[in-house]
Amino acid sequence: GAGVSQSPSNKVTEKGKDVELRCDPISGHTALYWYRQSLGQGLEFLIYFQGNSAPDKSGLPSDRFSAERTGGSVSTLTIQRTQQEDSAVYLCASSPSRNGYTFGSGTRLTVV
């Protein structure tokens, strides 16, 4: 597609439920990133995929968070047993290599 696509755009879930957030990067971009943005806060790095290399998971806040990238394209961020503090906008970005990111519009997650 022309840009990075994220779905759903909004997600409301009950505390304790699992959620899956999807990211379709720009075709041909080898790098894919997930960031989290809490209300009025900056961008917190979560995880980074580059080609076939092992992902950099150093930013995942707990073992309830995981992500995978299938076939070097689509990525899914999974949050298990959601907590209220998980409420945030989850942003995905992709990059061809050594250039600036292109971000999607994000998924706004609300845990009630």
Add this chain to the structure above:
Amino acid sequence: GENVEQHPSTLSVQEGDSAVIKCTYSDSASNYFPWYKQELGKGPQLIIDIRSNVGEKKDQRIAVTLNKTAKHFSLHITETQPEDSAVYFCAGQVDPRDDKIIFGKGTRLHILP
């Protein structure tokens, strides 16, 4: 690891005046510094970037300066317009071998009529 500090957190300027946002970074090995603009309800968008082999870069009303010795870089917006109102993020590249970048906490810029 890399740490990027950004100031101010909020900035209000009169339409037509200039706006300056400043950032510092901690890792002297960092060599790529992008700036992003985020409008309400949208993802951040790259507006300008600079690499460590230059001290200044300009694109129309936007310019970025870099001082590697002091480890700080700044965004300058001249002749500000209402559409410049947004949140601006600076960032620094952690590892020259990959593309992971660390963001500052952002500056909310208000252009006053």
